[in-house]
Amino acid sequence: MKHKEWFKLKIYPHIGFPLNIKDKKNITSYIKNKEKVKNHNFMPFIHKTISSRKLRKEYDNEGNLLNNGLRKIGDTKKRDIYYSNHYDANVFSYYGHLINVEYEKILAANNLENVITAYRQIPIIEGGIIIRNKCNIDFANEVFSFIKNTPYEETVAITFDIKGFFDNLNHNLLKKSWCSIFGWDKLEEDHYNVFKNITKFSFVEEQKLFKLFKDSIITKTKSGQLRKKKVDKLKYLFNSNAIAFCEKDDIHIIRKNGLINKNKHHNGKLRDFGICQGSPISSVLANIYLLEFDKLINLEVEKANGLYRRYSDDMVIVCHKKDRQHYIDLIEYQITNLTKLEIQKKKTQIFHFYYKKGKLICGQEFENKLNHNSEKRNFEYLGFSFNGEIVSLKTSSLAKYYRKLKLNVRRCKYYSSIIDNDSNGQIFRKRLYKKFSYIGAKRIKKYRRKKGTTNEWIVTNQYNWGNYITYAKLASKTIKNSNIKSQIKKHWKNLNNQINND
Numbered sequence: 001m002k003h004k005e006w007f008k009l010k011i012y013p014h015i016g017f018p019l020n021i022k023d024k025k026n027i028t029s030y031i032k033n034k035e036k037v038k039n040h041n042f043m044p045f046i047h048k049t050i051s052s053r054k055l056r057k058e059y060d061n062e063g064n065l066l067n068n069g070l071r072k073i074g075d076t077k078k079r080d081i082y083y084s085n086h087y088d089a090n091v092f093s094y095y096g097h098l099i100n101v102e103y104e105k106i107l108a109a110n111n112l113e114n115v116i117t118a119y120r121q122i123p124i125i126e127g128g129i130i131i132r133n134k135c136n137i138d139f140a141n142e143v144f145s146f147i148k149n150t151p152y153e154e155t156v157a158i159t160f161d162i163k164g165f166f167d168n169l170n171h172n173l174l175k176k177s178w179c180s181i182f183g184w185d186k187l188e189e190d191h192y193n194v195f196k197n198i199t200k201f202s203f204v205e206e207q208k209l210f211k212l213f214k215d216s217i218i219t220k221t222k223s224g225q226l227r228k229k230k231v232d233k234l235k236y237l238f239n240s241n242a243i244a245f246c247e248k249d250d251i252h253i254i255r256k257n258g259l260i261n262k263n264k265h266h267n268g269k270l271r272d273f274g275i276c277q278g279s280p281i282s283s284v285l286a287n288i289y290l291l292e293f294d295k296l297i298n299l300e301v302e303k304a305n306g307l308y309r310r311y312s313d314d315m316v317i318v319c320h321k322k323d324r325q326h327y328i329d330l331i332e333y334q335i336t337n338l339t340k341l342e343i344q345k346k347k348t349q350i351f352h353f354y355y356k357k358g359k360l361i362c363g364q365e366f367e368n369k370l371n372h373n374s375e376k377r378n379f380e381y382l383g384f385s386f387n388g389e390i391v392s393l394k395t396s397s398l399a400k401y402y403r404k405l406k407l408n409v410r411r412c413k414y415y416s417s418i419i420d421n422d423s424n425g426q427i428f429r430k431r432l433y434k435k436f437s438y439i440g441a442k443r444i445k446k447y448r449r450k451k452g453t454t455n456e457w458i459v460t461n462q463y464n465w466g467n468y469i470t471y472a473k474l475a476s477k478t479i480k481n482s483n484i485k486s487q488i489k490k491h492w493k494n495l496n497n498q499i500n501n502d
Contacts, residue, residue, distance in 0.1 A: 016248035063373030082276035119283035
């Protein structure tokens with residue numbers, strides 16, 4: 001398998017400037033030098049919290065719909081994101097690449113190549129040519145197809161969720177897994193320095209860092225000149241073309257102001273668990289951490305001709321009905337025994353598939369049994385809903401698309417009404433069509449205007465990667481027995497209705 005290029009050039013504000021492609025040779029030479037990395041001083045991560053709330057229908061323990069089916073805003077879900085400065089990000093990326101090369105070999109040797117699906121490149125090959133890499137559409141389709149084709153009269157699909165996955169990875173077990181990947185008794189010194197700085201890491205709160213340097217944020221003009229200027233709010237950094245909060249040498253100012261934190265407990269002691277979510281190496285570390293667990297579970301499930309798949313912290317087992325409790329007990333015991341993690345039992349869901357009048361029916365289990373509500377609930381996996389015959393987009397996914405559509409139209413209408421230019425209150429339809437309709441669904445290279453001209457355009461190496469309709473069309477093409485096409489067929493009409501609605 002061809003591996004992704006580990007060297008990445010990204011432009012986001014951090015402590016110090018972004019990297020320059022002209023320096024790639026020197027940077028890669030430094031990162032590949034074990035002595036250099038062994039003594040490399042990592043900068044603090046920048047930490048921010050992403051909050052999201054979901055609108056959900058509520059059900060009681062027996063599957064009865066509550067609140068007349070009205071969706072209610074659920075608890076706010078908070079996700080801690082840590083991102084490293086540009087040089088450190090490439091150190092992490094390179095060592096993640098080294099680990100991943102060995103990890104892929106182990107997966108192949110243990111028949112796990114199609115079992116672990118997240119954070120990996122799994123190519124689709126047709127006629128000896130790689131068409132694209134698999135995504136959640138393909139992974140969900142494989143599970144649904146397996147259910148349809150099982151020889152059992154009654155099949156069960158069980159979904160599990162690991163509690164606080166990245167936040168609870170035990171450092172000693174992670175180090176053991178890291179050594180095991182390379183066949184070492186202990187980590188080599190350069191690897192240990194990387195390990196130490198992804199586990200015993202330091203970080204700065206994004207908001208506090210911005211507040212400290214808000215009057216002298218480093219920005220880049222269109223002509224390429226660097227200058228320091230005041231930025232009023234954190235959310236204005238992108239539009240201000242900010243490339244850095246400060247220079248790397250300003251770390252002493254950050255330290256003097258007491259902004260550097262450690263990965264500690266509330267009692268002040270360093271935590272012996274948890275890694276940064278958002279680092280280039282985090283995903284492969286999460287995968288290798290569960291390697292022995294994945295080997296054991298897959299072997300057990302395969303013995304009974306079942307199916308085991310893991311997508312990050314989401315797991316599914318498809319098996320015969322009689323083996324249902326055995327696998328629930330096995331997963332719950334081994335996740336604690338082998339990894340010191342925990343299954344969120346309240347999120348474990350069990351779906352039965354059985355034939356009724358020649359049709360495969362899906363029924364969800366409530367309170368350890370099927371009841372009058374069971375057949376009203378479909379098996380949901382990786383963004384799709386399956387009733388035993390037909391695959392659909394999750395209604396919540398489709399609803400989220402339409403909420404974003406309405407919000408963007410409202411926003412465009414507001415700004416077009418207050419902007420002082422020649423548009424006379426006309427909204428920019430082209431932008432909305434590109435973002436929310438079939439017009440922007442095609443993946444094409446971007447164009448930019450040639451400098452000094454008004455109507456000459458140059459093709460760039462950047463892509464317009466499409467939109468939600470792109471995703472839906474690919475899903476409809478990939479999953480044969482679906483109604484996805486009918487779910488999105490009114491998107492154009494709905495979009496224009498929102499635009500034309502006064």
